[in-house]
Amino acid sequence: MRADAQRNAEKLRTAAAELFRERGLQAPLKEIARRAGVSHGTLYNLFGTREALIDEVVTDLAADRLEEVARHALAQDDAWDGFVYYIETLCELQVTDAAISDVVAGRYPNAERLMALCGRARDAATRIIERAHESGALRPDFTGEDLVFVFATNAVLSRAVKDTAAPDAWRRGIAFVLDGLRTEAAHPLPTAPLTGQQLYEVMANVAAAR
């Protein structure tokens, strides 16, 4: 690869990281090119597809963040506190980083490496949930698949309250949900949990809805 192409790729990566962060994974590619000070043709040349760009620019960063949060959550003495830490910290990330918000909410295209990362993240989440189950604090009928509800929800909520006079209001919404997830709060649920297949279907719809 020629040196100028290398430089352009770098400028594009930087611009893409910024814009994805600000506006989410659906940010217009032409605007990324504009911000990088480069023709959009060059972007298509160097990266080909949005997915490739995402995989280069978002995946590793998101992986680091998600793994760090999961590690910390499992490190907490109290399993319930760990669970709450996991939910709340990911929700905080959703507020400050629209790209991660989309990742966590399952609102991402079929970027290969990103999907692999999400698989790993789900495994980590499962461990955190199981630990909270075993401690007795988390209601037993809450499953890993139910997390989509929490994060898809918070993606919308946090975007709506951001840049208003009450930018922290999402915490209130999440607090109501968390109070409903304690074992003492549990009442029988009206519906079976999602299967893996169903989760996949639902996530595809969340990704399409924009």
Added chain:
Amino acid sequence: MRADAQRNAEKLRTAAAELFRERGLQAPLKEIARRAGVSHGTLYNLFGTREALIDEVVTDLAADRLEEVARHALAQDDAWDGFVYYIETLCELQVTDAAISDVVAGRYPNAERLMALCGRARDAATRIIERAHESGALRPDFTGEDLVFVFATNAVLSRAVKDTAAPDAWRRGIAFVLDGLRTEAAHPLPTAPLTGQQLYEVMANVAAAR
């Protein structure tokens, strides 16, 4: 108004009602005209703006539904049951009618009559909430403004699960929240409730988020 114009207006109203119901209040005006079998120029001629069309086609219908649900909720013997009925029934409406879903979620443009209706609906909701507060079943720190969280959330959720193998999954999401709204489940909240002004701001963002 000439008879042919009258007929066209009627065709447009019918098509608009259908499309709003299927796809929400942001359905393309040109597609409404297409479905009505009429030029989009005629739509602009007869209605002028999307807001005017919404006010003619959605507002009364939505008003009937919302008032009916509120009435029923207040008629329940048990205040908590009434509150749950209110939430669940509106959420059910959100599943079957995307127009009402937008109305309930606060995702509507500045259509005059529709906004007036929403004011009235909020008053009704306040009464239902107060009654549930007085009965002691609903946590005292839950306010009418917190309803946006519930309905904006369910607008997304229900759209994501609709047309999947688990079209009722939204009930699960709502059930977790409802369990968190009981007095026994309450733990201190991290944030003050939204003021009326803040609610307005948040709703404007919900409306802008497509």
Added chain:
DNA sequence: ACATAACTTGACCATAGGGTCAAGTTAAGG
């Protein structure tokens, strides 16, 4: 220094949406 492969550009294609208006058509009153 120059040939050439590598790279960049911007015009161009298409789609989808909002919106306007001159020109043509038609309902309806006299």
Added chain:
DNA sequence: CCTTAACTTGACCCTATGGTCAAGTTATGT
């Protein structure tokens, strides 16, 4: 039946998006 005001149409304008490619430019090896 014929005039005319009312109405309809669709071509046209704009913006924004995804995407392609011929033609022009430039870095780099020899």
